Amino acid sequence: MADLTREDILQLARLAKLELTDEEIKKFQNELGDILGYVEKLSEVDVKGLKPTTQVTGLVNVMRNDEIKPYQADQQALLKNLPDRQGNNIKVRRVL
Amino acid sequence: MVTKEVRDQYKVTIGIECHVQLKTNTKLFAAVGNDARDAEPNTLISHICLGMPGALPVLNEQAVALASKAAFALNSVPSPFSTFDRKHYFYPDLPLGYQITQFYQPVVLGGSVDIFVDGKPKTVNITRAHLEADAGKSSHPAGADYSLVDLNRAGTPLLEIVSEPDINSPAEARAYAHELYLLMKYADVSDADLFHGNMRFDVNVSVSKTDELGTRTETKNLNSFRSVEKAAEFEVNRQIELLEKGQSITQETRGWDDAKQKTFSQRGKEQAHDYRYMPEPDIPPVQLDSDYISRIKDSMPVMPGEWRTKLSGLGLDVSQTDILLDAEVADSTVDYLEILEKNLTDKAFAKQLANWFVNIEIPFRADENNTVSLSNEGRATVYAQTAALVGDSKLSSSNAKLLITELLTHETLPESIEKYADEQGFIQVSDTGEIEKVVIDVITANPQAAEDVRNGEMKAIGFLVGQVMKASLGKANPGLAQELLRKHLQ
Numbered sequence: 001m002a003d004l005t006r007e008d009i010l011q012l013a014r015l016a017k018l019e020l021t022d023e024e025i026k027k028f029q030n031e032l033g034d035i036l037g038y039v040e041k042l043s044e045v046d047v048k049g050l051k052p053t054t055q056v057t058g059l060v061n062v063m064r065n066d067e068i069k070p071y072q073a074d075q076q077a078l079l080k081n082l083p084d085r086q087g088n089n090i091k092v093r094r095v096l
Numbered sequence: 097m098v099t100k101e102v103r104d105q106y107k108v109t110i111g112i113e114c115h116v117q118l119k120t121n122t123k124l125f126a127a128v129g130n131d132a133r134d135a136e137p138n139t140l141i142s143h144i145c146l147g148m149p150g151a152l153p154v155l156n157e158q159a160v161a162l163a164s165k166a167a168f169a170l171n172s173v174p175s176p177f178s179t180f181d182r183k184h185y186f187y188p189d190l191p192l193g194y195q196i197t198q199f200y201q202p203v204v205l206g207g208s209v210d211i212f213v214d215g216k217p218k219t220v221n222i223t224r225a226h227l228e229a230d231a232g233k234s235s236h237p238a239g240a241d242y243s244l245v246d247l248n249r250a251g252t253p254l255l256e257i258v259s260e261p262d263i264n265s266p267a268e269a270r271a272y273a274h275e276l277y278l279l280m281k282y283a284d285v286s287d288a289d290l291f292h293g294n295m296r297f298d299v300n301v302s303v304s305k306t307d308e309l310g311t312r313t314e315t316k317n318l319n320s321f322r323s324v325e326k327a328a329e330f331e332v333n334r335q336i337e338l339l340e341k342g343q344s345i346t347q348e349t350r351g352w353d354d355a356k357q358k359t360f361s362q363r364g365k366e367q368a369h370d371y372r373y374m375p376e377p378d379i380p381p382v383q384l385d386s387d388y389i390s391r392i393k394d395s396m397p398v399m400p401g402e403w404r405t406k407l408s409g410l411g412l413d414v415s416q417t418d419i420l421l422d423a424e425v426a427d428s429t430v431d432y433l434e435i436l437e438k439n440l441t442d443k444a445f446a447k448q449l450a451n452w453f454v455n456i457e458i459p460f461r462a463d464e465n466n467t468v469s470l471s472n473e474g475r476a477t478v479y480a481q482t483a484a485l486v487g488d489s490k491l492s493s494s495n496a497k498l499l500i501t502e503l504l505t506h507e508t509l510p511e512s513i514e515k516y517a518d519e520q521g522f523i524q525v526s527d528t529g530e531i532e533k534v535v536i537d538v539i540t541a542n543p544q545a546a547e548d549v550r551n552g553e554m555k556a557i558g559f560l561v562g563q564v565m566k567a568s569l570g571k572a573n574p575g576l577a578q579e580l581l582r583k584h585l586q
Binding site for chain 2: 015017054059066069071075078087092096
């Protein structure tokens with residue numbers, strides 16, 4: 001697979017909310033191109049008549065009752081992880 | 097402004113996506129409470145809602161059951177096999193970095209909703225309905241350089257119902273939104289409390305002079321039937337105005353400003369999302385066998401369409417039936433339809449009952465100064481006996497209304513409703529002798545009017561009937577009074 005274009009990488013970086021240096025862009029053009037090329041090999045496999053695989057575990061219907069249950073980490077423990085908060089609210093950079 | 101003439105040249109095409117909050121105790125993938133209405137911010141959270149590394153979401157079986165009921169409500173069947181997918185985007189109210197939804201194989205495929213607009217029936221087809229987890233709520237304090245995020249709502253189970261672009265006017269859009277509300281409410285899959293955002297509508301609108309569809313805009317997050325209609329109306333006019341000026345429509349997401357009654361641009365096409373859907377590896381597929389599906393089918397209550405069929409013999413108009421259907425679910429403790437159903441064999445009474453519900457009890461309850469204390473059983477008795485009194489000409493229709501509203505406020509009924517009505521002065525006098533006395537008095541007191549009637553000026557008789565009613569303190573049977581007046585003035 002040919003290298004990705006600079007625009008491809010910038011688009012991916014934007015979707016992943018990453019800022020890349022020019023050097024990194026060049027590096028990823030090359031590396032991601034290689035990865036895609038490798039994955040593309042899969043398209044050589046004949047999958048005619050096969051259903052798409054969404055899972056490999058073979059499990060179905062793994063569900064729970066609709067009941068409130070305490071988890072090990074309680075709310076206060078979880079909130080301790082927040083980088084910033086105001087009262088009980090999570091404080092983030094302004095988004096609107 | 098777009099004139100009707102210009103407007104009529106355009107075909108309007110509308111499709112609606114509706115997010116319905118399912119009535120579960122817990123979230124879609126976490127055993128955490130779901131009722132965020134009065135909860136302090138971030139009190140209904142777990143490591144799953146926060147997207148902590150290693151957290152394993154587990155599907156709530158009740159959400160699947162409710163989605164399955166919704167399938168039948170939408171004139172469809174639950175899909176025997178459905179899967180979950182990840183939809184990726186970054187926003188502070190989505191800690192996982194993706195929403196768990198059903199993209200490739202949703203729980204409901206196909207379906208339809210029947211609506212009435214201007215009394216005419218129409219079918220809007222349903223493309224699909226899928227389960228997904230809601231995001232959190234972000235707020236943006238005025239003037240601050242930060243936003244605040246509350247994740248209580250993150251992970252709440254939603255059913256997103258996607259319609260085909262079968263809707264052709266803002267009025268149809270409103271009717272569709274309202275019918276979805278009734279369907280969800282009757283199927284009991286959602287509280288469908290619009291005020292609390294339990295149903296949110298995204299309206300896709302395009303206009304075109306040809307059969308080819310025009311460029312569409314999507315107005316998001318409408319939370320009332322009225323705003324669905326108004327936003328669609330605004331977009332239709334805005335788009336036609338642009339096209340008439342030779343400009344083009346930008347495909348974009350728009351918001352609705354309820355204060356200004358306007359839509360506004362939110363997100364241009366250049367930011368259109370690339371969601372990079374992929375199968376959700378943490379949630380195994382859902383497989384529903386035919387036993388499960390028929391159990392769900394058997395559990396379905398009587399739906400609005402069936403009620404309409406049941407009531408169709410009464411000759412009510414569409415809006416009266418809609419008022420009854422709305423009232424039935426507005427307060428689940430008050431029965432209207434069930435009382436009607438028990439009396440459907442007596443058509444005349446059932447129709448009278450429906451009219452009394454629509455014209456007396458429902459508006460009476462809507463006035464917050466009034467308190468209705470009477471049980472459903474008591475109400476049924478009041479209506480039956482009031483109808484009997486009216487049938488025997490003992491009660492005028494205006495006094496019937498007074499009697500009904502009076503009794504609705506009682507907790508227990510008087511031993512005899514007729515006796516009570518008499519004590520209240522509601523019973524009309526149909527005793528010929530008694531009324532005749534009043535009639536003679538009235539004729540004597542109003543010689544000019546009496547003379548006019550004798551001379552064939554029948555307008556005057558209305559005046560004399562009024563005088564008889566007045567003199568009898570409203571108790572005289574007006575039909576009888578008129579008959580007696582005629583007899584004496586021949």
